[in-house]
Structure formats: C-alpha cells, structure tokens
Amino acid sequence: MLDFTFQNPAKILFGKDQVPKVGKEVKKFSERILLVYGGGSIKRSGLYDEVTQILKENGVHYEELPGVQANPRITSVREGIRLCRENNLDLVLAVGGGSTIDCAKAIACGFYHDGDPWDFFIRKARVTNALPIGVILTLAATGSEMNGNTVINNDDTMDKKGIGSPRLVPKFSILDPTYTFTVPANQTAAGVVDIISHIFETYFSANNDAYLQDRMCEAVIKTCIHYGPIALKEPENYEARANLMWASTVALNGLLSTGKRTDWATHMIEHEVSAIYDMTHGLGLAILTPYWMEYVLDDSTVEKLxxxxxxxxxxxxxxxxxxxxxxxxxTQEFFKSLGLSTTLKEEGVKEESLETMAKKATEYGPLGNFKKLETSDVLEILKKAYA
Amino acid sequence: MLDFTFQNPAKILFGKDQVPKVGKEVKKFSERILLVYGGGSIKRSGLYDEVTQILKENGVHYEELPGVQANPRITSVREGIRLCRENNLDLVLAVGGGSTIDCAKAIACGFYHDGDPWDFFIRKARVTNALPIGVILTLAATGSEMNGNTVINNDDTMDKKGIGSPRLVPKFSILDPTYTFTVPANQTAAGVVDIISHIFETYFSANNDAYLQDRMCEAVIKTCIHYGPIALKEPENYEARANLMWASTVALNGLLSTGKRTDWATHMIEHEVSAIYDMTHGLGLAILTPYWMEYVLDDSTVEKLxxxxxxxxxxxxxxxxxxxxxxxxxTQEFFKSLGLSTTLKEEGVKEESLETMAKKATEYGPLGNFKKLETSDVLEILKKAYA
Incomplete structure (x- = not known):
C-alpha cells in the first residue's frame, strides 16, 4: 500500500427533507451568495422555488447564474466571477449535478485570481484561495459533491481540462435522493457508468496490495450493477436512488484511492471526445471503457482483470x-442493457477527429498507470471504439 | 436508507516515515502539549525517543502522562487534566493504541469541565469544548484514531462507559504500520476481532436497505479474515499490517454506519465483562460474538445472517x-484459529458475576436493534458464553 494523506472535511446532509437545512448551512459562512444552476429542471421540479424561498426566509441575499451547461464552459465561470465581484458575494451555492458544481468550484477559486480563470486549467496559475462552496445535488454521477476536483470546457480551444485542490472541497453538500426521481433514463444510465468508471480508475492499478480498498471498490461497483437497472425501471424507487447517490459520493471522495496509484486514462480519453462532441461524460465512458479494458489486457494486467x-x-x-x-x-453488456451506445460512430463522432483526440489526450505525456498509453495506443483504442 | 449527516475532518497521515511529520502537525495548534502513552512498548520500539526528539527539534514543550492502562482508568484522565491545567498545555498527543487515545480524548474534554471528568460518562455533563487531540497509532483495533468516541473504566464503581462527540475527533492521526510489527500475537488477534466486531455492530442492522454500506462492511471483514492469519504468522508483513491498520480506521470512522441503525449490544455486554475482569476488549468480543449470533438468530434476522x-x-x-x-x-472457528479462547470460563470469569453483568449492561434499558435484548436475554448469552 502506498503512503498517503487523507482528509475530507465536507459535511454531507443525506436524505429526505434535508434541503430546508441549506439556510442554516449557508449562514455559517455568508449572507450574500451566488446561486449557480443549469437548465430548467430545478424549476420544473420545484427545487428552485424551495431553495430561493429558504434563502429569503433566512435573510440570505442571492444573485443568480443560470444556464450552466453539461460540460460547463469557462464563459460561465467568467460570468460567475464577475457577479461575485460586482455584488460582493462570498459563497457559491451550486444546485444541480456535477457540471453545475464544477462551474461553482471554478468560480470560487477564480474569484481570487487576478488573471483569467482558464489559467488554472492550463497550469499557468495555482489555486491558493477560494470562496466557500455549498451544494444541493440533483444527479448521482460525478462525485464532485465531496471532492476538490473541477473539469471545465473551453469552446475557443476545444479543450476540456480538470484541476483539483483541497480548497475546492464543498463546505457542505445536501443529498436528497428524491430530487433524482425525475432524472431521465439516459442521464441516470450515464451517471451509473460515471460512478463505475471512477472506481475503475482506482481499482485497475499497478499496485495490488491495497486489498481493503479493492474490496470496497468492488462493493461500489456491485451497488451500481444492482441498482442501476432498478432506477431505470422504477425512477421513484428511493432505495435505488439513495444507494446510487451515496455510491457516487463514496466513489470519488478520496477514500477508495488511498494507498493506490490511480489510472485515469479512460477519463482523459473521454474528455477529448466530449470536448469536441459535447457528449454526456458517462456515455462516452460507457463506450470507451470496454475497448480500453481489451486493449490493456496482457500478462501484466490479466490477473487484476x-x-x-x-x-x-x-x-x-x-x-x-x-x-x-x-x-x-x-461490462459492455451491462452498459448496453442500460440503453447506452457501444460505439462512437452511433453518437455522431467523425472518424477524422480520432487522431486529434489521441494527440490532445497525450499532449502532457503518456496516459495511465495500469498500462502506459502513448498517442498511438490511444488512437488504437479510439479506432476500436469508433465502430 | 436512513437519513444521516456525515462529516469527519480528521487528517490521516498513513505509511512509512510519517512520524517525523508530527512536529509540523502539532505546531499548527500548539507549542505546549501533553504526551500520553501506555506501558513500555513505545520505549522498547524506539518510538518514544523518536517522537520526543522531533518535539524538541520543533521547539514543542511537552509534559508526560505515562502508564495509561488497557481499559484506561478515570484516574489517569484526572491526572492528565491536572497536568494540562498546571502547565498550560493545550494539545493532547496520544502515542499508542485505543486505550491511550481514549484517555487523551477524555483529558481533552475534561480540561474544560468544572467538575469531575466521570460526569461525562454518567450523563451528568456534556462535551461542549475540548483541547485539540493528535494521535500516533501503534495498534490496529479500536478505530479511535478517526472518531470522536472514548471508553473509560472506573475502578471505584466497576464501570466501563463510553461517550462520543464531534469535538473529540483527532485533528490528525499518524498511522505507520511498521510500528505494529512488534504487537504481540494475542494483541494482534484481539485487534482483528475488535475491527470485525465494529463492522458487525453496523452490519447486523434492522434496516436492510443500505446495500452499499453492507457490501463495504463485507469488504472490511474479508480484509480482516485475509490478513489476520498472515499478520500472526509474519508479524513484519507490511501489506498485512497496513491493510489491518487502515481497516481498523475505516471500520469506525462513521462512513460505514451512515444510513444504518446500528446495534452495539455485543460491545455493551463485553464492556461489563472487561469492567470487572480487565479482559482485553477484542478477546471478550471474540468469545461473546458467536453466542450473540446464535441467540439472536430467528425469523427476523435469519436472512441477514x-x-x-x-x-x-x-x-x-x-x-x-x-x-x-x-x-x-x-466465525467462531476463525476467532479460535487466531489463538483466542471461546468461553468466558477459560479466561477466569466467575459464573456468579454473570447476573451483575447482565443487570449493569441493561441498566439504561434493553440493548441492541438487530434484536432487542432484555436483562434475561443478556444473561442467557453470558451463560452460553461462559462454558
């Protein structure tokens, strides 16, 4: 087991009727906040009305940054920073899924940065300070609700890049599984794959002596396999939604990767696909993962697989x-059974863009640790995944 | 899954060569500390010399509270509080296993309490403040290194009682598995049982809808079953010691009991045994657990068992x-294979004390949730475990 430091102070409030606690949690840090959210789903579900009502009752002033996209854009981040600065806001409350949370995190650290927030993502700046972040989660997928990671898209450069910092761990995250009842089937399925994929990135590791963590990884995967199909068939099954929601958090809060050398090659490759094609992250992972597994299968990896x-x-x-x-x-059959495609072609990816993706994915060097992947390896995987 | 709040900000520094970091971690909070430890084992292993040297190099003044016993006594707690007050010490550093840590925790909160520290344990006082606590762990067992619980013995009243508070969660815990290489076989075995038992108290639960947590519980149990015998055969097997050490922490840091109604009947019964007979906690649990399982087996529990x-x-x-x-x-065969007794009689317990134990164990009402146990039920279990 590798040496490690683990600390995750995020406060999780999980279950039914947790949303009303947002007033009290926010006020521990701020009375002027930026409310960040995505499309209309939180308005349709009634969550927007509930949250804003609670904020008003608690005397919390809020400004709004609506319209954060899946694969959140750096343009939204810039707009959020502007709103915080101009209105003296000092907490960012994300109400939504991983994209909304990631946007909130980039705003939180960008607030303290003199230059453009994209600087963080191209390694021109480091996160040294951030506004406190709060979360009300509406999608079980990314785990962003309990870690310090954020992934942002830049449409100008067709880039999708991530950073991580302990300063970006949310102060609190409210997880009410009933707010995932209305998540559509394709998003539910993609979320399940995203959770499983986060585990794979840790589980398929070059060091095999973190037995405890590997057995816990299997526990999370089994949970997804068990409840994914139930959530699709019965969207309002609380037990299924609750287990998937907590699984999404546990999968990427740092605990399961303690003592392990993680991989992340599949994620890096997928980022290049969804940087160009704006594909749902989990769908891209569902397509790529089995081809990655086949490609890396050799004498050094066969035992683990x-x-x-x-x-x-x-x-x-x-x-x-x-x-x-x-x-x-x-694995591939399971992803397919969730209604997800098995090739990039089906999703409208053009063959001529594969080489660009492979090159960009490896621009900082080879990917992965389970097996190191050069540009040519990545291209092979993309070609196999294409059709 | 039951609603829950989860937050655990303890910082874990895990692995080889982590001990030198104690200076930096301590100085974040204090430059005058109380060093709490047990018998001579940390002097024999060289850990005492290493830690005191680092403290000196960092300009940290320390006073010492040595001689904390297994099943730590309230008398040691009182002495520790006196030392802190008289010497203006404002951090308690425990170097040892669960007993030492628990003693440090009781000192940390007792420091701020006007009356006797035993007041906390008989519900006459509540923890409202505590000195910061640091830990260097030398035994994989209790999980006290990453939670806010403490269990203390009172020889005057023959009581062993526990309390818990978020204020008693250590600020940092240093876990170097190499310092458990010298733990004797009987203590290693008892530690393994203690870890498993902590999982049982969560796993055997009346609510069966926390699938994720149950699978993770099984992961920890499997880890103990896998590495317990290896650690006994090869005391310096790092992989075994590391997995057991991290398992001890994960088993009781609050994550696995999220969303579950926990039991704790076996622990409560064992506390009464070791309050009178000063038995190693894990040994008492090894004896009692299989008899508890047999006793609670009925139509409502058979599926889970x-x-x-x-x-x-x-x-x-x-x-x-x-x-x-x-x-x-x-389960019983496994505990026996670790070299532990299977009856209370073998360990010198007198039959005539069983009734006292059963009465004291239930003095605040019936025990457990998996199956509620009245005084007569507890007595039956103790009688079966006796011989």
Whole structure:
C-alpha cells in the first residue's frame, strides 16, 4: 500500500427533507451568495422555488447564474466571477449535478485570481484561495459533491481540462435522493457508468496490495450493477436512488484511492471526445471503457482483470485470460442493457477527429498507470471504439 | 436508507516515515502539549525517543502522562487534566493504541469541565469544548484514531462507559504500520476481532436497505479474515499490517454506519465483562460474538445472517437457517484459529458475576436493534458464553 494523506472535511446532509437545512448551512459562512444552476429542471421540479424561498426566509441575499451547461464552459465561470465581484458575494451555492458544481468550484477559486480563470486549467496559475462552496445535488454521477476536483470546457480551444485542490472541497453538500426521481433514463444510465468508471480508475492499478480498498471498490461497483437497472425501471424507487447517490459520493471522495496509484486514462480519453462532441461524460465512458479494458489486457494486467470478473461478475474458470474477457463482455453488456451506445460512430463522432483526440489526450505525456498509453495506443483504442 | 449527516475532518497521515511529520502537525495548534502513552512498548520500539526528539527539534514543550492502562482508568484522565491545567498545555498527543487515545480524548474534554471528568460518562455533563487531540497509532483495533468516541473504566464503581462527540475527533492521526510489527500475537488477534466486531455492530442492522454500506462492511471483514492469519504468522508483513491498520480506521470512522441503525449490544455486554475482569476488549468480543449470533438468530434476522455467511464465508445452500449457522460456526472457528479462547470460563470469569453483568449492561434499558435484548436475554448469552 502506498503512503498517503487523507482528509475530507465536507459535511454531507443525506436524505429526505434535508434541503430546508441549506439556510442554516449557508449562514455559517455568508449572507450574500451566488446561486449557480443549469437548465430548467430545478424549476420544473420545484427545487428552485424551495431553495430561493429558504434563502429569503433566512435573510440570505442571492444573485443568480443560470444556464450552466453539461460540460460547463469557462464563459460561465467568467460570468460567475464577475457577479461575485460586482455584488460582493462570498459563497457559491451550486444546485444541480456535477457540471453545475464544477462551474461553482471554478468560480470560487477564480474569484481570487487576478488573471483569467482558464489559467488554472492550463497550469499557468495555482489555486491558493477560494470562496466557500455549498451544494444541493440533483444527479448521482460525478462525485464532485465531496471532492476538490473541477473539469471545465473551453469552446475557443476545444479543450476540456480538470484541476483539483483541497480548497475546492464543498463546505457542505445536501443529498436528497428524491430530487433524482425525475432524472431521465439516459442521464441516470450515464451517471451509473460515471460512478463505475471512477472506481475503475482506482481499482485497475499497478499496485495490488491495497486489498481493503479493492474490496470496497468492488462493493461500489456491485451497488451500481444492482441498482442501476432498478432506477431505470422504477425512477421513484428511493432505495435505488439513495444507494446510487451515496455510491457516487463514496466513489470519488478520496477514500477508495488511498494507498493506490490511480489510472485515469479512460477519463482523459473521454474528455477529448466530449470536448469536441459535447457528449454526456458517462456515455462516452460507457463506450470507451470496454475497448480500453481489451486493449490493456496482457500478462501484466490479466490477473487484476480476472479478479474483477470473478469478484464482481462471479465469473468462474481457471484460465485468467478467458475469465478476464468474460468480465469485459459482461461490462459492455451491462452498459448496453442500460440503453447506452457501444460505439462512437452511433453518437455522431467523425472518424477524422480520432487522431486529434489521441494527440490532445497525450499532449502532457503518456496516459495511465495500469498500462502506459502513448498517442498511438490511444488512437488504437479510439479506432476500436469508433465502430 | 436512513437519513444521516456525515462529516469527519480528521487528517490521516498513513505509511512509512510519517512520524517525523508530527512536529509540523502539532505546531499548527500548539507549542505546549501533553504526551500520553501506555506501558513500555513505545520505549522498547524506539518510538518514544523518536517522537520526543522531533518535539524538541520543533521547539514543542511537552509534559508526560505515562502508564495509561488497557481499559484506561478515570484516574489517569484526572491526572492528565491536572497536568494540562498546571502547565498550560493545550494539545493532547496520544502515542499508542485505543486505550491511550481514549484517555487523551477524555483529558481533552475534561480540561474544560468544572467538575469531575466521570460526569461525562454518567450523563451528568456534556462535551461542549475540548483541547485539540493528535494521535500516533501503534495498534490496529479500536478505530479511535478517526472518531470522536472514548471508553473509560472506573475502578471505584466497576464501570466501563463510553461517550462520543464531534469535538473529540483527532485533528490528525499518524498511522505507520511498521510500528505494529512488534504487537504481540494475542494483541494482534484481539485487534482483528475488535475491527470485525465494529463492522458487525453496523452490519447486523434492522434496516436492510443500505446495500452499499453492507457490501463495504463485507469488504472490511474479508480484509480482516485475509490478513489476520498472515499478520500472526509474519508479524513484519507490511501489506498485512497496513491493510489491518487502515481497516481498523475505516471500520469506525462513521462512513460505514451512515444510513444504518446500528446495534452495539455485543460491545455493551463485553464492556461489563472487561469492567470487572480487565479482559482485553477484542478477546471478550471474540468469545461473546458467536453466542450473540446464535441467540439472536430467528425469523427476523435469519436472512441477514445468511447473507453474511454467503457473502463473507462463501457458504452455499438453500436453507437460510443452515447457511446462517454455518456462518456462525465459521466465525467462531476463525476467532479460535487466531489463538483466542471461546468461553468466558477459560479466561477466569466467575459464573456468579454473570447476573451483575447482565443487570449493569441493561441498566439504561434493553440493548441492541438487530434484536432487542432484555436483562434475561443478556444473561442467557453470558451463560452460553461462559462454558
């Protein structure tokens, strides 16, 4: 097990009727806040009315940044920073899914940065301070509600890049699973894949001595496999929505990656796909992951991939390669059963853009640790995933 | 899944060569501290010399409270409070296992209490403030290194009682598995049982809808079953010691009990045994647990106990009762294989004290949630565990 430091002070308020607590939690830090949200879903669900009513009752002044897109844009971040500065706002409250939270985080640190907030993402600036961040989560997927990571798109450069800092960990996150009842099937499915993929990035690791963490990773994957189909069939099944929501948080709050060398190659490749095609992140991961698994399968990785197949899918057999391949097939079949595509072509990706993606994905060097991937490796994976 | 609030800001520094960081971590809070430790083991291992040297190099003044016993006494707590007050110390650094940490916690809150620190444990006072607490852990067992719980013995009243408060969560805990290489076999074994038992208290729950948490509980139990025997055979096996150490922390840092109604009956019964007989806590739990499992097995609990047998021990079969009983047998056999006794009689417990224990264990009402236990139920379990 590798040496590690672990600390995550985020306060999680989980369950029914937690939203009314937002007033008290906000007021511990601020009475003038920026309310960040996405499209109209929180207005349709009644959450917008509930939250703004509570803020008013608590005497909290708020300005609004609506319209944050899936794959949030740096332009929204700039607008949010402007609003905070001009209105003396000193807390950013995200109401939504991972994109909204990520936008809020970039605003929170950008507020203290003299230059353009994109500087953080191209390594021209480091996060040294940030406004406090609060979250009301409406989608089980990214885990952004309990970590210091943010991923932002730049349309000018067709880039999608991420940063992380302990200063960007939300002070509090309210997780009410009933607010995910109305998440459409395709978003629910993509969220399930995103959770599983976060685990894969940690689980498929070059060091195999973090047994506890690996068994806990399998616990999260099994939870997704168990409840993903239930949530699709019965969108208002509280038990399914609650387990998926807490799984999304646990999958990426830092606990499961303690003592491990993580991979993140699949995520980096997917970022290049959705930087150009604005594809839902989880859908891109669902397409790419099985092809990545097949590509990295060799003598150095077969044991781990066979462990996965046996422990998660109950595959039996003596031959590790056969067992591993059966696990990969099960993975792809599962993603397909959630209604997700299995090729990039189906989703409108053009073959001629694959090379650009491969080059951009590796611009800072090879990807991954489970198996190192050069530009040519990434291109091979993208080609296989294409059709 | 039950509603819950989860927050645990403790900073964990895990691995080899973490101890030198104690100077920097302490100085974030204080330059005058109380150093709390137990018997001579930290002097024999060289840890005492290392820590005091680092403190000196960092200009940190320390006073010492040595000799904290297993099942720490309220008398040590009183002495620690006196030392802090007389010497203007404002951080308590525990170097040792759960008993030392628990003593440090009671000192930390007792410092701010006008009356006797035992008041907290008999519900005459509540924790409203506490000195910051730091930990260097030397035993994988109690999980006290990452929670706000403390259990203290009172020899005058033959009581062993616990309290919990977010204010008693350590600011930092240094976990270097190499310092557990010298833990004797019986303490290693008792520690493994203590970890497993903490999981049982959460896992065997009346509500069965926290699937994620239950699978993660099984992950921790499997880790203990896998590495317990290895640590006994190869005391300097780093992988085994590291997995057990992190398992001890994860088992009781609050994450796995989120959304669950916990039980704690077995712990409460064991506390009465070790209040009178000063038995190692984990040993008492090893003896009592299988008898508790057998006693609570009925139509309302059989499904969960069968789940346990299937998921942890790989027991197969259709009949839930048979499967559950096989799981209980496996549990007792495992504890026995670690070299631990299976009856209270073997450990010198007198039959005539069982009734006192049963009465004291239930003095505030019936125990447990998985199955409620009245005084007569507790007495039955103690009698079965006796011989």
């Amino acid at each position: 066979a462990d996965y197949a046996r422990n998660v899918w109950g595959v039996s057999g003596q031959d590790n390669y056969e067992v591993a391949r059966e696990g990969i097939r099960n | 069968a789940d346990y047998a299937r998921n942890v021990w790989g027991v197969s079969g259709q009949d839930n009762y048979e499967v559950a009983r096989e799981g209980i047998r496996n």
